[in-house]
Amino acid sequence: MSDPSSRPAARDIGGLDGTAPGPALDLLPAKEVVLGEGTPVRRLLPTLGRRMVGAWAFVDHYGPDDVAATSGMQVTPHPHTGLQTVSWLLQGTVHHRDSLGSDVTFGPGQLALMTAGHGISHSEQSPVPHPRFLHGAQLWVALPDAARDTAPAFEHHTTLPGSTSDGVTATVLMGEFGGAVSPGTAHTPIVGVDLDLAAGADVELPLEPDFEHALLGASGGADVEGAPLAHGAMVYLGTGRRSVRIRTEAPARLLLLGGEPFEERLVMWWNFVGRSGEEVTEYAERWNDGDPRFGVVAGFSEDQRQLAPALPPVPLKARGRVR
Template sequence: MSNLDRRPPARELGGLEGTAAGPVLDLLPGKEVLLGESTRVRRLLPTLGRRLVGAWAFVDHYGPDDIASSPGMQVPPHPHTGLQTVSWLLEGEVHHRDSLGSDTRIHPGELALMTAGHGIAHSEQSPAVHPRFLHGAQLWVALPEAARDTAPAFAHHTGLAGFTSDGLTATVLMGSLGGATSPGTAHTPLVGVDLDLAAGADVELPLEPGFEYALLTSSGSAEVEDVPLEIGAMLYLGTGRRRVRVRAAEASRLLLLGGEPFEERIVMWWNFVGRTGEEITGYAEQWTAEDQRFGTVVGYDGDRLAAPPLPPVPLKARGRVR
């Protein structure tokens, strides 16, 4: 999904000064954002006080929305650079098209992983005939210097690996957890896991002490190390943990995100990740000029998304937290 903000702020990300040196329990508020004319999402990353968790740089949670009498998701062709998009559906169906020629229907429990690299364009739509509810998450992963200019790619994985334990069904989107490994290609050490908890579940999850982690609730509610976690917030766990306890009084879904702290300083604006403000300005100008850096999305009936106005102040790469 695109960042459809018409006045997107510039995000200055990276560096280690904002990474917790040990375990913490920082409850971070999400922000409701209107995308386009009708779609509302909960923006959980970047948020006040936290811009990155590992290389995870952007998290929007949307739904569940009743779209039986509406077109549902309608995101026109738009560009990306320097990042990967990780699309995760809990309910509904999304039709993905991109400038590589990919034309794919994405369903719940499947991983859609798009690597923008040097540059790509894509669109996302609910099909004309679609399920009643739409519910999911759109996540971005910042690419490191060695991979940020790589050739674009798209992969669609079904039948993801996972494990079950004491009322938990875990599905690994990216990286590895509990002996299960995702087929998705990651360019930095990271992990993303969907946690489906039955009512009354009480589990401990194994963690890597060198990673930083965060948890967010997709549905229901849970307690993480005795901290209540409701929809619309994210709990940052810091580093140095070998396990985390999660309990759910009701059936709930959570997302666990983590990774090695991202040392590089980057600039994120609109749908671009770069290293300098000048790069970001160049990407926006190339998109407006229909430069072939991003290619063309074939099969989409409608206009592509126009780039919003650039901020009036220079974009600079700084730290991980505000």
């Protein structure tokens, strides 16, 4: 997905100065934004007080939205560098096309993983016809310096590993959880898990203590370590936890996100991740000039490309993980 703002703020992310030195239980506020031609989303990362959780640098949650009488998601070609996009649906379908020639329609339970690396462009649209409801999450993972200039790639995994016990079904999107390993390519120690919890569940889930973690309330609500987590909200759990207790009264879906705290300092602006303001400025200029670095998404005219907005009037600088 693309940042829809006409004046996107520069996000200075990375570094260990903002990493919790131990367990935390911080509710992260969401910001309402409109994507593409009218899809409302809740932006949970980066947000006030926290920019990253492990290598997870961007979290948008949307729906469930009734799109029966609309065109649904309509995000036309836009570029990315230095990151991976992780697309996850709970309801609906999305048609992905990119400059590599990938042309895939994916639905719930399927992982769409795009590695931008050196540079890529893509589109995301609801197909015609499409299901009535659209509900999911769009996540970005920052690539470490050793992998940020890698060749772009796209993976579509129709089945994912996981387990079911004690009223919770865990599906592993990225990394390893409970002995199950995702087929998705990861470039840093990371974990992403869909947790489908039955009504009345009361579970203690294992965590990697060297990771920092967060939980997103993707559907329904839950009690996390005694604190309420509502639909569309996210709670940051800090580091040093070996487990987390989750209880539900009604069925719920949560996304567990975590990873080793990301040491490198980055600049994230619009749809680009770089290491300096000058680098990000160059990405924007080259995309707007039609540089072949980002390729072309078939099926769209030149005027359908999303151009990079005007850069901020102040220099883009890499700082820390929190404001």
